Amino acid sequence: xxxxxxxxxxxxxxxxxxxxxxxxxxxxxxxxxxxxxxxxxxxxxxxxxxxxxxxxxxxxxxxxxxxxxxxxxxxxxxxxxxxxxxxxxxxxxxxxxxxxxxxxxxxxxxxxxxxxxxxxxxxxxxxxxxxxxxxxxxxxxxxxxxxxxxxxxxxxxxxxxxxxxxxxxxxxxxxxxxxxxxxxxxxxxxxxxxxxxxxxxxxxxxxxxxxxxxxxxxxxxxxxxxxxxxxxxxxxxxxxxxxxxxxxxxxxxxxxxxxxxxxxxxxxxxxxxxxxxxxxxxxxxxxxxxxxxxxxxxxxxxxxxxxxxxxxxxxxxxxxxxxxx
Amino acid sequence: xxxxxxxxxxxxxxxxxxxxxxxxxxxxxxxxxxxxxxxxxxxxxxxxxxxxxxxxxxxxxxxxxxxxxxxxxxxxxxxxxxxxxxxxxxxxxxxxxxxxxxxxxxxxxxxxxxxxxxxxxxxxxxxxxxxxxxxxxxxxxxxxxxxxxxxxxxxxxxxxxxxxxxxxxxxxxxxxxxxxxxxxxxxxxxxxxxxxxxxxxxxxxxxxxxxxxxxxxxxxxxxxxxxxxxxxxxxxxxxxxxxxxxxxxxxxxxxxxxxxxxxxxxxxxxxxxxxxxxxxxxxxxxxxxxxxxxxxxxxxxxxxxxxxxxxxxxxxxxxxxxxxx
Numbered sequence: 001x002x003x004x005x006x007x008x009x010x011x012x013x014x015x016x017x018x019x020x021x022x023x024x025x026x027x028x029x030x031x032x033x034x035x036x037x038x039x040x041x042x043x044x045x046x047x048x049x050x051x052x053x054x055x056x057x058x059x060x061x062x063x064x065x066x067x068x069x070x071x072x073x074x075x076x077x078x079x080x081x082x083x084x085x086x087x088x089x090x091x092x093x094x095x096x097x098x099x100x101x102x103x104x105x106x107x108x109x110x111x112x113x114x115x116x117x118x119x120x121x122x123x124x125x126x127x128x129x130x131x132x133x134x135x136x137x138x139x140x141x142x143x144x145x146x147x148x149x150x151x152x153x154x155x156x157x158x159x160x161x162x163x164x165x166x167x168x169x170x171x172x173x174x175x176x177x178x179x180x181x182x183x184x185x186x187x188x189x190x191x192x193x194x195x196x197x198x199x200x201x202x203x204x205x206x207x208x209x210x211x212x213x214x215x216x217x218x219x220x221x222x223x224x225x226x227x228x229x230x231x232x233x234x235x236x237x238x239x240x241x242x243x244x245x246x247x248x249x250x251x252x253x254x255x256x257x258x259x260x261x262x263x264x265x266x267x268x269x270x271x272x273x274x275x276x277x278x279x280x281x282x283x284x285x286x287x288x289x290x291x292x293x294x295x296x297x298x299x300x301x302x303x304x305x306x307x308x309x310x311x312x313x314x315x316x317x318x319x320x321x322x323x324x325x
Numbered sequence: 326x327x328x329x330x331x332x333x334x335x336x337x338x339x340x341x342x343x344x345x346x347x348x349x350x351x352x353x354x355x356x357x358x359x360x361x362x363x364x365x366x367x368x369x370x371x372x373x374x375x376x377x378x379x380x381x382x383x384x385x386x387x388x389x390x391x392x393x394x395x396x397x398x399x400x401x402x403x404x405x406x407x408x409x410x411x412x413x414x415x416x417x418x419x420x421x422x423x424x425x426x427x428x429x430x431x432x433x434x435x436x437x438x439x440x441x442x443x444x445x446x447x448x449x450x451x452x453x454x455x456x457x458x459x460x461x462x463x464x465x466x467x468x469x470x471x472x473x474x475x476x477x478x479x480x481x482x483x484x485x486x487x488x489x490x491x492x493x494x495x496x497x498x499x500x501x502x503x504x505x506x507x508x509x510x511x512x513x514x515x516x517x518x519x520x521x522x523x524x525x526x527x528x529x530x531x532x533x534x535x536x537x538x539x540x541x542x543x544x545x546x547x548x549x550x551x552x553x554x555x556x557x558x559x560x561x562x563x564x565x566x567x568x569x570x571x572x573x574x575x576x577x578x579x580x581x582x583x584x585x586x587x588x589x590x591x592x593x594x595x596x597x598x599x600x601x602x603x604x605x606x607x608x609x610x611x612x613x614x615x616x617x618x619x620x621x622x623x624x625x626x627x628x629x630x631x632x633x634x635x636x637x638x639x640x641x642x643x644x645x646x647x648x649x650x
Contacts, residue, residue, distance in 0.1 A: 019422070020641070053392060053419040053639060056381035067378060086411050094378040097344070314378060316345070316636055 003152035003182065005101070006074040006288035010143070010173055011062030011157030012135040013080030013104075014114040015087040018126075018273065018311055019052040021119035026127055033121065036128040036190045038162060044131040047117050056087075057312050058094035059116055061189055062157035064274050064313045067098035068281030068303055071319040074288045077101040077147050081138040087113040088134070094314075104142050107134040118273055124308065126273040132163055139165035140172050148176040153211070153284060156204075158189030158218075161197040170204065178208050185211035187280060188218035195221055205238050211287070212242045213280045219244055241293070243283055243300065245276060253297050262297035265305035274313025278303040282323065289325075299323045328477040328507065330426070331399040331613035335468070335498055336387030336482030337460040338405030338429075339439040340412040343451075343598065343636055344377040346444035351452055358446065361453040361515045363487060369456040372442050381412075382637050383419035384441055386514055387482035389599050389638045392423035393606030393628055396644040399613045402426040402472050406463040412438040413459070419639075429467050432459040443598055449633065451598040457488055464490035465497050473501040478536070478609060481529075483514030483543075486522040495529065503533050510536035512605060513543035520546055530563050536612070537567045538605045544569055566618070568608055568625065570601060578622050587622035590630035599638025603628040607648065614650075624648045 026033055029047070039047065048054075058067075063078055070076040078095055082088030084106040091113060095102040111133040119127045138160070148154050154177045160166040177184050186201075186209045188194050194201060201222060205212065212235060216228050219242075225231035228246075235242045236254045245251045253260040282303035286296040302323050303315070310316050319325075351358055354372070364372065373379075383392075388403055395401040403420055407413030409431040416438060420427040436458040444452045463485070473479050479502045485491040502509050511526075511534045513519050519526060526547060530537065537560060541553050544567075550556035553571075560567045561579045570576040578585040607628035611621040627648050628640070635641050644650075 048418065051418075051422060053383065053422045054415070055637060056415065058378065090379070090381065093373065093376075097376060097378045310635065311641055312380060312636075 003150055004075065005077050005147065005151040007066065007069050007153050007155055007284050008077045008079065008147050008151035009062040009066040009155045009157070010079045010160060010169070012060050012114055012132065012159050012163070013063060013082045013091055014060040014116045014130065014135070015091060016057050016059030016116050016118055016313060017048070017054040018118045018120060018271070019054045021052060021121060023121055026119060026121065031119070031127050033127050034125050035192055036130055036159070037192065039129045039131050041131060044115060044117060044129065047129055051117060051119070055311060057314060058091045059313050061159055061187060061277050062155055063095065064277035065155065065281045065284070066100045067095065068278050068315050068319060069285045070099035071315050072281065072285035072299070072323065073320060073325055074285040077151065079104050079142055079144060079147065081107055081134050081142060083107045083111060083113045083134040085112050087115070107137045110134060110137055120271045120273065120311065124269040124272050126271060136163040136165070138163055138169060140169045143169050143172045143176070145176050148173050149180040149182070151182060152288060153183045153185050155185040155280070155284065156187070158187050158193050158201065161193065161200060167200060174204065174207055183210040184208060185213065185284065187276070188212070188214040188222060191217040191221045194218050198222060210240050212239045213276065214242070215245045215276060243297070245279055250301065251279070251297060253293055255293055258293070260293055260297055262301055265301045267305040267309045269308050271311045272308050274307040275304045277313060278307035278315070328475055329400070330402050330472065330476040332391065332394050332478050332480055332609050333402045333404070333472050333476035334387040334391040334480045334482070335404045335485060335494070337385050337439055337457065337484050337488070338388060338407045338416055339385040339441045339455065339460070340416060341382050341384030341441050341443055341638060342373070342379040343443045343445060343596070344379045346377060346446060348446055351444060351446065356444070356452050358452050359450050360517055361455055361484070362517065364454045364456050366456060369440060369442060369454065372454055376442060376444070380636060382639060383416045384638050386484055386512060386602050387480055388420065389602035390480065390606045390609070391425045392420065393603050393640050393644060394610040395424035396640050397606065397610035397624070397648065398645060398650055399610040402476065404429050404467055404469060404472065406432055406459050406467060408432045408436060408438045408459040410437050412440070432462045435459060435462055445596045445598065445636065449594040449597050451596060461488040461490070463488055463494060465494045468494050468497045468501070470501050473498050474505040474507070476507060477613060478508045478510050480510040480605070480609065481512070483512050483518050483526065486518065486525060492525060499529065499532055508535040509533060510538065510609065512601070513537070513539040513547060516542040516546045519543050523547060535565050537564045538601065539567070540570045540601060568622070570604055575626065576604070576622060578618055580618055583618070585618055585622055587626050590626045592630040592634045594633050596636045597633050599632040600629045602638060603632035603640070
């Protein structure tokens with residue numbers, strides 16, 4: 001059967017709270033600039049109390065990708081766990097308003113919807129502190145078999161390896177996708193996340209990931225490689241398509257024998273939150289249209305540039321116009 | 326006694342939800358572009374369901390002014406009514422994190438914290454739909470006598486004339502300020518708001534408003550004048566200082582015999598939400614430092630330009646650096 005969805009995303013459903021902070025604020029709290037770390041409820045409350053004024057918006061890495069891919073015209077669905085609370089309702093509204101099908105039942109009577117406290121420093125870098133909340137309740141049963149079977153690409157979020165029950169869900173999604181002749185994409189999400197789950201990520205690649213998204217630090221960490229070139233060579237042997245991002249240096253797409261260098265699109269950098277998510281959206285939306293890899297890389301670069309030109313992870317301009325779709 | 330606060334703001338405490346919309350969306354719902362209208366809970370729910378993905382941030386006209394004035398170094402307090410809910414906690418956090426003293430007790434067991442659904446059209450205009458919620462519970466008792474007596478300027482939000490109990494609160498605040506030799510500033514907020522409360526606004530001016538903020542449509546509506554020049558002449562006879570904004574044409578400051586023309590500061594216009602609020606912040610913060618009117622107008626223009634250069638009403642850059650304070 002032809003797929004009825006272009007992309008089905010599976011990830012942590014999160015409300016972002018973005019605030020400006022200076023380097024001293026990060027240093028005083030021992031925060032690694034540019035990284036994501038997991039925090040408990042009490043630590044999140046203390047950090048929030050100390051943070052500057054915030055802007056709230058729906059986030060979550062793969063959820064951001066899904067919203068942007070839908071804006072580009074792709075047929076998109078999403079699986080992720082919110083709670084039955086106000087942020088959960090806002091998350092659901094924002095997904096559906098973006099044109100993404102989202103029907104995972106919310107968690108009732110448990111932890112609240114996940115929050116990510118994001119500190120944006122004057123150099124436009126974002127440092128993330130995630131309180132997983134209801135996301136820890138996402139499990140195998142939340143993997144909608146019909147949805148996975150109907151999606152050309154199922155896109156898995158590396159961060160979803162952190163909640164304990166989600167690894168089994170990932171393996172189930174991969175099995176269903178493969179049994180139905182569909183593709184699987186994976187984002188490595190964060191170098192520390194790779195460090196926590198290196199073996200599981202490597203196993204997942206070998207089990208049939210078709211498209212891998214990673215930045216330089218993540219792919220080096222995955223292979224514990226001495227440098228980017230070594231890591232890029234290793235991933236080429238394991239994954240049919242690897243899109244490796246290098247910030248202002250653009251990206252490298254390794255596909256079998258083929259290597260494409262994609263320039264970053266010029267823009268004023270305001271906040272890097274969501275850059276990688278938008279990159280994946282542009283890539284997957286162009287891929288869904290059957291466009292050649294060079295075009296996938298171009299759409300990816302344009303969407304990443306849009307994301308970093310404003311505060312917040314989700315698109316604020318018309319992406320179809322931006323890429324000329 | 327010398328004042329211990331430069332500015333005490335009194336207004337509707339609101340959570341903003343901003344989303345992009347096209348002109349057809351406004352037309353289909355009979356919405357007046359650029360205006361604010363009041364909506365009930367059911368209408369707000371229906372509009373939210375139809376709206377695009379949103380960005381949430383603390384808003385409220387005078388609350389926005391207070392946050393920006395504090396960022397400019399002024400000593401600022403705020404009075405306004407939120408509910409004891411998550412948006413109310415977010416509002417309180419954002420005010421205190423901005424450096425604004427905010428201690429109005431939240432409403433318990435009543436309506437939720439006010440929301441304003443803001444539709445931003447491609448021409449960067451914002452159209453606002455406010456569900457007042459807990460704001461209607463703001464009354465005379467919430468006017469903290471010691472705070473008003475200690476503030477050099479008490480700044481009243483015209484929109485606060487809409488909740489029924491707030492007009493008495495306004496008159497009480499004005500009495501206390503005047504009895505303590507303090508100044509009172511007023512924003513007319515919106516031309517339709519002026520139409521609803523014209524006589525009450527005119528009475529308040531005569532009772533001793535020292536500084537008035539209004540845009541062209543508002544001041545014309547206040548005096549039911551045939552044109553801007555006629556309205557400007559009328560207000561000059563009633564108020565010591567009137568700062569009259571004219572969008573891209575800059576502003577006119579009328580102060581007794583004196584007239585100052587202030588140019589708008591150049592910027593790329595993304596979203597006009599909060600432009601007037603930021604203008605008032607720049608003006609009042611410079612006024613608090615005893616700067617001359619030309620400088621008050623310059624700070625006002627710079628802050629307004631910052632506000633319209635991004636999505637959302639509150640400042641996203643360092644305002645002190647911006648104005649050279």
